[in-house]
Amino acid sequence: MQISKGVEWAAHAASLMIGLPEGKGLKSEALARYHGVPTAYMAKQMQALSKAGIVQSSRGAHGGYRLARHATDITLWDITAAIEGSGPAFRCTEIRQNGPCGLKRSDCTRPCHIAASFAAAEAAFRDTLEAITLADLGAQVMQDAPPAHLLEIGHWLGEEAVPLGKSSD
């Protein structure tokens, strides 16, 4: 069971966007450079976040991304689901209906206990991530980071942020 690197990148990129000046955004290239990762793959994550309504984007020479909702309304589960999909990790193939002692389909009105157990575990995973917002992550960074580091991030955002043009949505 693995969670793709894209989730890590998207979560960091979205967290950084909390600090953007009003009405401004960051290009995928700048987001990639900030995090020291390849631009093409960062752009792919931003497209996924955009499709999920987590970031808003604008086209053109000044195109960039910024959060589409307040950071208190975006959870780590939203970001994970945008990148990884929200389907179940455990996919029951109903093998209880197979073989010499297979149950009849009509007798399988309730989920298999094994599938139900994994559904409960995945719900616990999801619930944990749903309880953590970007605002929570931002507050933790603000609390932990040395003041000089926050200033440095502020300078960088000030230099790199571009005005958001007409929305592409």
Next chain:
Amino acid sequence: MQISKGVEWAAHAASLMIGLPEGKGLKSEALARYHGVPTAYMAKQMQALSKAGIVQSSRGAHGGYRLARHATDITLWDITAAIEGSGPAFRCTEIRQNGPCGLKRSDCTRPCHIAASFAAAEAAFRDTLEAITLADLGAQVMQDAPPAHLLEIGHWLGEEAVPLGKSSD
């Protein structure tokens, strides 16, 4: 994020083994036939369960598998970890140390908040599966299954179970 089919197969196969007569086991071929899945892939899952100490195996013409511990001492997490590995699903690559505002390694004494959030979610997932034993699953099947179906499973196990020879461990 996906959990491999092998986990489903291994969980069903291990649950079936609860019903084995004392001192007897099932060959991979029989386990595969019972569940209507390919023998080679079922054999691979049994080897993984054996390596993890969940089943015991014996070599030779009468070789087979049975549970190595009591069903109350085997959890769904044990089976998942045996097949999928027990490493973290979210792998932090410390991208907070990258780029123009990257933190110094020496300042990163605590885990990144994003990584810590996923670790908490994965712990919740694991805790749920650790609380469910094979014995629990077996009890649920016994409670739900039509009596005629249990009899049918018993007949099949009686016919297919082979005496366990010398352990291969």
